[in-house]
Amino acid sequence: MDKKTETSVAVIGLGLMGQALAGAFLKAGHPTTVWNRTAAKADKLVAEGARLAPTIGEALATSSLTIICLTDYDAVRELLDATDLEGTTLVNLTSGDSTQAREAALWAEKRGARYLDGAIMALPPAIGTDEAVILHSGPESDLEAHRSTLEALGTISYLGADHGLASLYDVAGLAMMWSVLNAWLQGTAMLRTAGVDAATYAPFAQQMAVGVAGWLPGYAEQIDKGSFTAETSALATDVRAMTHLIEESETLGVNAELPKLFKAIADRSIAAGHGGEQYPVLIEEFSKPA
Structure with a gap:
């Protein structure tokens, strides 16, 4: 042995x-x-x-x-x-x-x-x-x-060496898991109003999730450098799309709490003068206590 x-x-x-x-x-x-x-x-x-x-x-x-x-x-x-x-x-x-x-x-x-x-x-x-x-x-x-x-x-x-890191990674992973699942459920609820079932929507949602995940290394570099140059889209532009998501949800009779939360966080960042910067600038809002 x-x-x-x-x-x-x-x-x-x-x-x-x-x-x-x-x-x-x-x-x-x-x-x-x-x-x-x-x-x-x-x-x-x-x-x-x-x-x-x-x-x-x-x-x-x-x-x-x-x-x-x-x-x-x-x-x-x-x-x-x-x-x-x-x-x-x-x-x-x-x-x-x-x-x-x-x-x-x-x-x-x-x-x-x-x-x-x-x-x-x-x-x-x-x-x-x-x-x-x-x-x-x-x-x-x-x-x-x-x-x-x-x-x-x-x-x-x-x-x-920090004994707390495993638990921190664990709960950070939970934040990812629930955020992805909740976003998928939001989209699923919207599409069901048009007769599209969850199984039909799931492959498209999966493709979107994989695509967004591909942005993370570049966004992480911006966060670590503290520089948020709008290379693809400015936060002020993203907020207009969030408004569209809220309005569409409400028109369809679907719960709009989640997209309203997205927009509320982004609105605070824009009010602080970050509307011309890229989405990862929101790390400054997420780093603050509620």
Whole structure:
């Protein structure tokens, strides 16, 4: 057996995602210990070769690497507060925000543990495949020490030493996801008034989304330079198109809240003197609190 498959792993938390994580480690040949508050959730994994630890402490003590996937960061600290963490490497894949991630890192390190924070950019069925992207942040040396083991879960993406980066990327990704989906739903609602079904519109919407995504590197360069020369369209021109979108939605009897939000943000930027600049100048509005 090679070094990769000799690495022992513990998985704490056996919801749907935790079960998928443990199953991927087992499939890759890693001795896997599991623990869950409701022990019955481990039955299938035990049948596949996992070991059910009677306590969290024993799970940590018998494994080189511990993966935690619970409901929230409070649950992580509640479960591990009474557990000896000295010398343990913890990889926390619990969803939360960047402040919680940084606080958890300090908490773990003060108790003698090595700590990596992470975020899973996949649904449980994708775990163990290349399509499952697992974000990691924290000391790079700790990641590299366990990279070959963690690769059993999917594609590893290391973001940097700041423990909060994985959570920040995660929520930034959610902003992208919901924005794209909501824009598609807006267009779908409009086209349904003309008898066009969602399946017919979806390929065109997908083409638009891919095209817009292609603008991002150039727009990012403008943001990083703080220079927003209108190379293709000025914000004042874009606002006229937003007005058209609002009017069309209202005429069709479709909810116009989303396009009105677009325009309200752009109007503030124009009022601040940026009407002649390109769309990414709106970063200044997005960077302000509401």
